[in-house]
């Protein structure tokens with residue numbers, strides 16, 4: 559969506575919200591697609607729908623019930639995903655809790671990113687989970703995650719400390735003892751040290767699940783991490799599977815890009831499943847058509863075509879190879895990820911709020927006469943231009 563259209567739509571939505579009754583349309587539409595395959599999450603004893611529910615853009619309780627009716631049993635949310643946790647709480651009365659796997663993150667309910675920082679006490683970690691339980695009207699989480707490892711700091715050692723924080727581990731032990739949390743996970747979309755940090759998590763023995771960005775557009779060290787996780791009985795859930803989600807419908811023979819991308823991820827037997835943001839009932843219908851279906855040569859052709867079209871425009875989530883080179887300290891990969899949320903994920907508000915919270919946004923890029931970032935990107939992206947565009951899109955201005 560273009561910035562101008564978003565601002566117009568946001569104004570209309572605000573007006574409409576005062577007159578629209580409680581939302582149940584998604585629920586009333588007939589269910590035709592359904593989950594065809596469930597896979598083990600490491601050695602937890604749990605099995606998840608291969609295509610599962612990313613609740614980052616969840617706004618209606620009826621969507622949760624609709625997903626459950628379609629066979630989806632795994633729900634990924636966080637306190638910093640807007641109203642997502644509260645909306646799940648609204649759905650909870652009509653769902654059998656033991657039929658779903660519910661996850662959340664160690665976070666504050668702030669505009670993203672609300673990750674609990676290093677220095678958080680055991681008591682604060684516990685309080686954050688209890689607040690999530692209260693918002694979601696449930697007694698326990700199946701998984702709690704150390705959220706987005708590699709995002710808070712470019713420094714491996716500092717993020718390693720957040721990942722393995724003894725206060726956090728003690729909090730998890732206490733929460734498990736009280737029956738409030740069953741398992742521990744961690745997620746990462748970089749931009750710094752994604753693969754290294756996830757490997758540390760896998761080898762630490764503390765984590766039951768990792769959730770990396772993983773798609774067909776090149777993550778050189780990730781296959782090793784995934785294999786190691788499998789060996790150690792740690793579950794792997796893929797996110798950011800659409801490689802930027804630039805074009806959802808490829809024209810050739812009606813082949814659906816999202817199906818090809820999902821099938822590519824799921825052909826890796828070590829992967830327990832994937833999560834994808836589901837905004838509408840139509841998303842559920844569409845995405846579940848790829849559940850349990852084998853990846854084919856035709857799918858590969860769709861992915862090749864997508865790569866040919868967008869390889870030069872897609873900032874690989876989790877890559878971060880240009881990080882730390884900008885003399886002005888621009889958070890390059892993070893700016894470009896927020897731009898992706900705005901332009902391709904339909905998360906305009908969250909993208910703009912998160913951009914406003916950045917320590918160093920892309921303001922210096924327009925006047926930059928030595929764009930060293932361009933020379934550091936191995937994929938040949940027009941980084942300066944992309945950052946300049948992102949800044950004019952994401953900045954809160956009238």
Ligand code: SF4
Nearest residue numbers: 884923926929930931
């Ligand atoms: S264009 Fe210049 S200011 Fe912007 S990220 Fe690149 S090096 Fe930094």
Ligand code: SF4
Nearest residue numbers: 873874877878880935
């Ligand atoms: S701009 Fe290029 S080097 Fe930087 S994170 Fe994106 S893909 Fe990687």
